[in-house]
Amino acid sequence: MTGDAAIPLNLEALATAAGTSVPEVKRLIAVGLINDSENFEAADVSRVRLVNALEAVGISTELLVTASRQGAVSFDFVDLLMPDAIPLTTETQAELAHRSDLPAGLQKAVKAILGTLSASDEEHIRSDDARVMEIVKRSQEMGASDEQVARIVRVTADMAHRLVDAQRDFVDEVILGPELREGSSEQDAVHRTASLRREYRDLGITLFEILYRRSVEVAVFQNVVEMIQMGLAREGLSPPATDVLPAIAFVDVSGFTRTTEERGDVVAAELASTFAGFVQELAAVHDGVVVKLLGDGAMVRFPDATRAVRTMLALRRHATNRGLPTVHSGVDAGPVVHRDGDVFGTVVNLAARASAHAGPDEVLVTEAVVKEWKGSDVSFQEVGEVQLRGLMRPVRLFQAMSE
Secondary structure, rough: HHHHHHOOOOHHHHHHHHHOOHHHHHHHHHHOOOOOOOEEOOOHHHHHHHHHHHHHOOOOOOHHHHHHOOOOOOOOOOOOOOOOOOEEEEEEEEEEEEHHHHOOHHHHHHHHHOOOOOOOOEEEEHHHHHHHHHHHHHHHHHHOOOHHHHHHHHHHHHHHHHHHHHHHHHHHHHHHHHHHHHHHHOOHHHHHHHHHHHHHHHHHHHHHHHHHHHHHHHHHHHHHHHHHHHHHHHOOOOOOOOOOOOOEEHHHHOOOHHHHHHHHHHHHHHOOOOOHHHHHHHHHHHOOOOEOOOEEEEEEEEHHHHHHHHHHHHHHHOOOOHOOOOEEEEEOOOOOOOOOOEEHHHHHHHHHHHHHHHOOOOEEEEHHHHHHHOOOOOOEEEEEEEEOOOOOEEEEEEEEEEO
């Protein structure tokens, strides 16, 4: 177990950490679902919680005991797969609220993110609840507003949920799926794969930490460079940099809905995964950043229109080599608003509408993109004034074509 629960636990500490009572733990020991010991381990917290969770969905202790004696159920895998349960503490929700001394609205927002909004004042908190509130409190003391703090906690939680969902899908595909297809029972599959699943989980945590720190370093470095450039320009020590407009591109797989209907959800999911990796790979070549994936599409931010157009044309050329149907895309250039890792503004809307209007293999760009273009390897054929869905006025579009 991490942090303050890494030490051995006595009976009372185990009950507190698992969110139950001493008599309840004694009952589980008496029926043999928990091993009797003077010093319980972190995995025992997971065992107690697991039994309680199963009882909550109608699987009685008596049934678990019978299944355990028959060898149909065993909790031996818990030591490998769930050895580090985050414990409950002796502090209650009301006591944490009083100690943190945060505005009621901010506390409510954070509890909603943590999933503890419905907890009563008397319920005990998890140790990580306290740590999150400490981070929130410190962020507020450093000058962040309540809304800003709540927003960054929410975005971080959303990213964590998406990452865990992807890791879970990975485990199902790589480990559990093959075991079950080979005829293993669910119980055997859980036991046989526990060690491997734990190793993959630890690798995933390490990978996330490496890539997160890497992204932070790049972002900080870029920000410092920009601040130095602006400061020097303001003092007349360097010529003001020429404004280069960023560009937003949307790219979509043509006929994705039809593929899903004809070939099924599994094939569609594999197609979406291939597409996502394909876009991220080619975007990175031209310093593009995938802002978000949209199932059969992606939104990508580029430093300028030239790199955006070249990437979209490369995606069009190489799609079939990756086993993808044809793709189509739209590009616009101009100022954008950054918020919570997303990008907003009319540029985003125009690029999305242009992509939706494009036919298979078409890269449609706005007049702003043509004006920002730097290079001789692409030509632009005017499509004309187009009334795009959702826009009040027609937009002048061009089709980008490699020379």
